[in-house]
Amino acid sequence: MGQERRGWEGAVLRLMGARDFTFTVTDTEDLGPSFRRLRLTDGGMLAATGVHPTMWVRLWFPGTGRPHQRAYTLVDPDPAAGTLTLEFALHPGRASDWARAARPSDTIGATVQGTGFQRPDPAPSHVFAMADPASLPALNSLLDAVGGAPATIWFEGDPGAGPPPRTDPARHEVRAAPRHEAGAGLVARVREELPAPLGAAAHPYVWIACDTATTRALGGYVRRELGVPRRQVHALGYWRPS
Numbered sequence: 475m476g477q478e479r480r481g482w483e484g485a486v487l488r489l490m491g492a493r494d495f496t497f498t499v500t501d502t503e504d505l506g507p508s509f510r511r512l513r514l515t516d517g518g519m520l521a522a523t524g525v526h527p528t529m530w531v532r533l534w535f536p537g538t539g540r541p542h543q544r545a546y547t548l549v550d551p552d553p554a555a556g557t558l559t560l561e562f563a564l565h566p567g568r569a570s571d572w573a574r575a576a577r578p579s580d581t582i583g584a585t586v587q588g589t590g591f592q593r594p595d596p597a598p599s600h601v602f603a604m605a606d607p608a609s610l611p612a613l614n615s616l617l618d619a620v621g622g623a624p625a626t627i628w629f630e631g632d633p634g635a636g637p638p639p640r641t642d643p644a645r646h647e648v649r650a651a652p653r654h655e656a657g658a659g660l661v662a663r664v665r666e667e668l669p670a671p672l673g674a675a676a677h678p679y680v681w682i683a684c685d686t687a688t689t690r691a692l693g694g695y696v697r698r699e700l701g702v703p704r705r706q707v708h709a710l711g712y713w714r715p716s
C-alpha cells in the first residue's frame with residue numbers, strides 16, 4: 475500500500491522517525507467465530523528494530539480514499555526467522571474485515587513508532603491485570619516478561635473464546651467478567667475485589683488495557699483512590715467504543 479496515500483498521519487509518523495515495513499501473510503487460522511490468527515513474514519522489521527514485551531505496530535488497513543492505521547500486538551516475534559503472528563479479536567471494523575478475508579500472499583503496511591516497554595521496577599511481587607480480547611496478546615506477552623510473579627487477572631469477556639491465555643493455574647488467577655454497561659461492570663467488580671489482595675502485595679504492579687473509557691476509570695481508581703504509585707501502574711486504552 476503506497477506510503478504517499480497515508481496522508482497527514484503517515485507524514486507525522488515519518489517526521490517522528492517511524493520506520494515502514496511490509497508484512498506478508500503466510501498462513502491463517504480461525505480460533506472460533508470471534509478470533510483469527512495470521513502468521514506473517516516481517517519484511518525485515520524485527521532484525522532492524524529488535525523486539526520487546528507487548529510490542530505492537532501500526533498496520534495500514536485499506537479504506538475508502540486512504541488507508542487507516544490500527545495498532546496490533548506482535549505474537550511470538552522471531553527476528554532470526556523474520557516471522558511473527560497477529561491475533562485479531564473480530565468485530566465490525568476495517569481491521570477485522572481485512573483479517574477475516576486475509577489469505578496467504580496478502581500484504582499489509584506496518585509502521586513502528588510509539589511502542590515501548592518499561593520493565594516494572596521494583597520487580598513486581600504480584601501483578602494485577604485488567605484485560606479483554608483486544609489486549610489478550612499483550613497480556614500473554616506481559617505475563618511472559620514478568621516471569622514468576624503471581625497474577626490476578628480480571629478479563630472482560632470470555633477468556634476461552636480466543637487464543638489460550640498463557641496462564642499457569644499455579645500462579646495466575648483469571649476472573650472472567652462479562653462485558654456489560656460499556657465497561658462499568660468491570661470497573662465495579664474491580665472496585666469491589668481489588669483492595670484486599672493489593673494491600674497484601676509488597677510491590678504490586680497494575681496493568682490495565684481495556685477500552686479507553688474503562689481504562690481511564692480503572693487507572694484513576696488505582697492511582698488516586700488506592701494510592702498505587704504512578705510508576706507501578708501501566709494503563710493504555712486499546713480501543714474506542716462507538
Ligand SMILES: Cc1cc2nc3c(=O)[nH]c(=O)nc-3n(C[C@H](O)[C@H](O)[C@H](O)COP(=O)(O)OP(=O)(O)OC[C@H]3O[C@@H](n4cnc5c(N)ncnc54)[C@H](O)[C@@H]3O)c2cc1C
Nearest residue numbers: 545546547562563565567568569570608712713714715716
Ligand atoms: C497498543 C495496542 C495493541 C493492540 N493489539 C491488538 C491485538 O493484538 N489484537 C486485537 O484484536 N486488537 C488489538 N488492539 C485493538 C485494535 O487496535 C482496535 O480494536 C481497533 O479499533 C480495531 O480496528 P477496526 O478497524 O477493526 O475497528 P474500528 O474501525 O476501530 O471500530 C469499528 C467498530 O468496532 C468497535 N470496536 C473496535 N475495537 C473493538 C474491540 N476490540 N472490541 C469490540 N469492539 C471494538 C468500535 O467501537 C466501532 O464501533 C490493540 C490496540 C492497541 C492500542
